[in-house]
Amino acid sequence: xxxxxxxxxxxxxxxxxxxxxxxxxxxxxxxxxxxxxxxxxxxxxxxxxxxxxxxxxxxxxxxxxxxxxxxxxxxxxxxxxxxxxxxxxxxxxxxxxxxxxxxxxxxxxxxxxxxxxxxxxxxxxxxxxxxxxxxxxxxxxxxxxxxxxxxxxxxxxxxxxxxxxxxxxxxxxxxxxxxxxxxxxxxxxxxxxxxxxxxxxxxxxxxxxxxxxxxxxxxxxxxxxxxxxxxxxxxxxxxxxxxxxxxxxxxxxxxxxxxxxxxxxxxxxxxxxxxxxxxxxxxxxxxxxxxxxxxxxxxxxxxxxxxxxxxxxxxxxxxxxxxxxxxxxxxxxxxxxxxxxxxxxxxxxxxxxxxxxxxxxxxxxxxxxxx
Amino acid sequence: xxxxxxxxxxxxxxxxxxxxxxxxxxxxxxxxxxxxxxxxxxxxxxxxxxxxxxxxxxxxxxxxxxxxxxxxxxxxxxxxxxxxxxxxxxxxxxxxxxxxxxxxxxxxxxxxxxxxxxxxxxxxxxxxxxxxxxxxxxxxxxxxxxxxxxxxxxxxxxxxxxxxxxxxxxxxxxxxxxxxxxxxxxxxxxxxxxxxxxxxxxxxxxxxxxxxxxxxxxxxxxxxxxxxxxxxxxxxxxxxxxxxxxxxxxxxxxxxxxxxxxxxxxxxxxxxxxxxxxxxxxxxxxxxxxxxxxxxxxxxxxxxxxxxxxxxxxxxxxxxxxxxxxxxxxxxxxxxxxxxxxxxxxxxxxxxxxxxxxxxxxxxxxxxxxxxxxxxxxxxxxxxxxxxxxxxxxxxxxxxxxxxxxxxx
Numbered sequence: 022x023x024x025x026x027x028x029x030x031x032x033x034x035x036x037x038x039x040x041x042x043x044x045x046x047x048x049x050x051x052x053x054x055x056x057x058x059x060x061x062x063x064x065x066x067x068x069x070x071x072x073x074x075x076x077x078x079x080x081x082x083x084x085x086x087x088x089x090x091x092x093x094x095x096x097x098x099x100x101x102x103x104x105x106x107x108x109x110x111x112x113x114x115x116x117x118x119x120x121x122x123x124x125x126x127x128x129x130x131x132x133x134x135x136x137x138x139x140x141x142x143x144x145x146x147x148x149x150x151x152x153x154x155x156x157x158x159x160x161x162x163x164x165x166x167x168x169x170x171x172x173x174x175x176x177x178x179x180x181x182x183x184x185x186x187x188x189x190x191x192x193x194x195x196x197x198x199x200x201x202x203x204x205x206x207x208x209x210x211x212x213x214x215x216x217x218x219x220x221x222x223x224x225x226x227x228x229x230x231x232x233x234x235x236x237x238x239x240x241x242x243x244x245x246x247x248x249x250x251x252x253x254x255x256x257x258x259x260x261x262x263x264x265x266x267x268x269x270x271x272x273x274x275x276x277x278x279x280x281x282x283x284x285x286x287x288x289x290x291x292x293x294x295x296x297x298x299x300x301x302x303x304x305x306x307x308x309x310x311x312x313x314x315x316x317x318x319x320x321x322x323x324x325x326x327x328x329x330x331x332x333x334x335x336x337x338x339x340x341x342x343x344x345x346x347x348x349x350x351x352x353x354x355x356x357x358x359x360x361x362x363x364x365x366x367x368x369x370x371x372x373x374x375x376x377x378x379x380x381x382x383x384x385x386x387x388x389x390x391x392x
Numbered sequence: 393x394x395x396x397x398x399x400x401x402x403x404x405x406x407x408x409x410x411x412x413x414x415x416x417x418x419x420x421x422x423x424x425x426x427x428x429x430x431x432x433x434x435x436x437x438x439x440x441x442x443x444x445x446x447x448x449x450x451x452x453x454x455x456x457x458x459x460x461x462x463x464x465x466x467x468x469x470x471x472x473x474x475x476x477x478x479x480x481x482x483x484x485x486x487x488x489x490x491x492x493x494x495x496x497x498x499x500x501x502x503x504x505x506x507x508x509x510x511x512x513x514x515x516x517x518x519x520x521x522x523x524x525x526x527x528x529x530x531x532x533x534x535x536x537x538x539x540x541x542x543x544x545x546x547x548x549x550x551x552x553x554x555x556x557x558x559x560x561x562x563x564x565x566x567x568x569x570x571x572x573x574x575x576x577x578x579x580x581x582x583x584x585x586x587x588x589x590x591x592x593x594x595x596x597x598x599x600x601x602x603x604x605x606x607x608x609x610x611x612x613x614x615x616x617x618x619x620x621x622x623x624x625x626x627x628x629x630x631x632x633x634x635x636x637x638x639x640x641x642x643x644x645x646x647x648x649x650x651x652x653x654x655x656x657x658x659x660x661x662x663x664x665x666x667x668x669x670x671x672x673x674x675x676x677x678x679x680x681x682x683x684x685x686x687x688x689x690x691x692x693x694x695x696x697x698x699x700x701x702x703x704x705x706x707x708x709x710x711x712x713x714x715x716x717x718x719x720x721x722x723x724x725x726x727x728x729x730x731x732x733x734x735x736x737x738x739x740x741x742x743x744x745x746x747x748x749x750x751x752x753x754x755x756x757x758x759x760x761x762x763x764x765x766x767x768x769x770x771x772x773x774x775x776x777x778x779x780x781x782x783x784x785x786x787x788x789x790x791x792x793x794x795x796x797x798x799x800x801x
Contacts, residue, residue: 022401022466022702023394024695091393270780285783287769290776297775298713302689309692312393331685379681380674383657386684387671390657 024308026095034095037074041103044068047357053106053217054360060179060210060219066107070139075113078121083133094256094311101257102264104364106217108142108177110257110371114250116143119185119196122249123234123242128198132183144181145250146172146199146223147243153377154187154247156240161188161225168199168230171222176371178221179210185233186225187243194239196246197230204228215367217360248325250372252310255332258368259304262332262339265361266296269343276348289346296339303328303335323389326382333368333375340365395695397470401702404467408449408474415443416478434563437481441515451489451513458497458509465701484560488512488519492568495638496587499626504587508566520564520590521638522555522612527799529557530770532570532639533579533632534789534797537614539571539586549573549586549624551594551617557764561597561610564590568638569614570631575795582794583631586623594618604756651687652725652754653680656732659746663732670732679728683721690717712779715761716771723758726751 026034045065053059069075077093079085086092093113100109117136120129135141149172150158161170168188175184178201186197199206205228211220234242270293273284283289310328313321344351344358351358369375397405417440444450452468454460493512496504511517528534537553551571561567567588574582588595594617599607626634657680660670667673693713700706729751730737739745740752762768776782789797 022397022469022695022698024692025699025703026393266780270782273782281786282783284776285786287773287785290780290782290785291769291772293780293782294716294772294775297780298716301693301713302686302717305689305692305696306685308393308696309688312395315393326681327685327688330681331689334682334685376678379678382681382684383677386653386657386680390654 076137
């Protein structure tokens, strides 16, 4: 039985933590939050590229590190913990995964080395309307290699170089690669719950679009992409949830009320114990997702849904109860509590919300029960 | 990260599997530790324990000097997993082998170790733990059962008082008993531990009729029970420390259970609601997903614990969450399932109710799961204090002589 990360992977994790503690304290996150002109930390992005993290799963032939998804998971956890205000998930969990899964050699050759070098930011443009992603919501259309339609919200759409777009071609959804620097693309920034992450409305009017993967398999590819991203995002969520619990604990030990540390009251102790339990369950579910992702196991759809549901629940709970533990000061702009509260929502919605993932989970269970 | 055994683990598993295939009973009694223990079940359990002991599969980690196999934690884990594939008899030894006898091994005197460890390991003698009292469940250190030395110079102790919630006292041969020996000092300092012979006529065991209808627990009354000083476990006044040795093992000894999400889904598929088949009910589907990630998270957390053991490491604190997750989960699952049956849900006759009234029975035993072996609230305190390092609760009785502590009514 070996259901844990290896010593090398744990070393990578501790190195990532040290690096991010030095380069990404919450003051850096706030710098993005407080400056409407900035929607990510470009310096941190370059430094992360220099660490090689952007190429973690990119094969060495494309100038990546050629490591596995387990290595990517430990980095993801640390990025989540640090609230890193960079387009890592969009570029690595969505664009890179899409290319690795469905990209042609030529497409890989064009984009993967640039991604690894930190020269190409990606995004995933699928949703157009409120409600979970379904085929019915896809109105964007590709005709003769030209894409028209509007996608929103697109995380990192305002800063991305290239988008993976879900659009219909001949009435059936397909995945397409669109160079956002080319003509026919208009971007409008969107105000979101988490201004430490970029988001935009992308308006396509005859933009050049290259198909990614086979025609008409867009929904299946998008689902597979979301499953892979769900596992990686779960690690960011677990990282954030653990940090939120730590903050709550530190505050509960140092804040006195009625002559005692508030952490000596059961109302607070039990709250924090519940946070711990949810975080541990989420961590274990995320580990299983990591295993399924790394090994390509047939359990991935169920494991990814479990990781997603558990992580969404844990982070939301940890973020809101950390703020509650802080009392009035936790509701102020100056305290970091709201950064976690915002990010918990952002991560909890970006690959589809927990409600929809619960439905996917039960559908998977039904299939398994019927087998 | 993989779920495969190492060659060493695989070899042990193969050996254990082969032995179980040749020796394990094909059918057996309930494994619910809170359920009734019928005499036939007890005999079967004793026979199975003896068989395991003879083959080196009982108390696998116990040291060889006490007759244990001297095996590793990972071997015990593997055997437990494999044994779970068989309908082995219920386990009336759990408390004795998990808590009481390890306490004797750690804190008892030499002759007691020689006398008790072997027979317990072979299932010949069953032990119970006499800690909780009517006035002290979560607050074990508030025990009032008195042990006093008569002025006859014998050095013996005379014990009077009452214990409660004692699992298996009615079929136990011995018990470890925490007593108040000095009421003039603060409560933690005036306690002493003894072992007692449960067959002594001065001990009166009265089964408690639980709300589930079963009787797994007992009230135990002591009326002028005379014990030798040699039955003392640890020093006079050191009983609290000794009890902590016992309780440290308790969390591990009381494990989690199944999640029943599969059974709920089957039930839901067979029930027609106003909106169609019960399994299409959106609220139920959300709940099933919530239960699944909890049960699955717990199963996987155990695999993390097993990995630590497999690597020769001490498991992390994640092992402490099991009962706190499982017990409320079971209660919620049962309530939802009964509700799904609507008016029919009130029927608990196994010959009439769906799934042989599994959910009605679970509904009525779940409150006990949330209390036995540490209430949900105590488990949260344990996590908060021992895992997260938060301060202990304020204890207004800490520096007060036991006899002066307010007791309410």
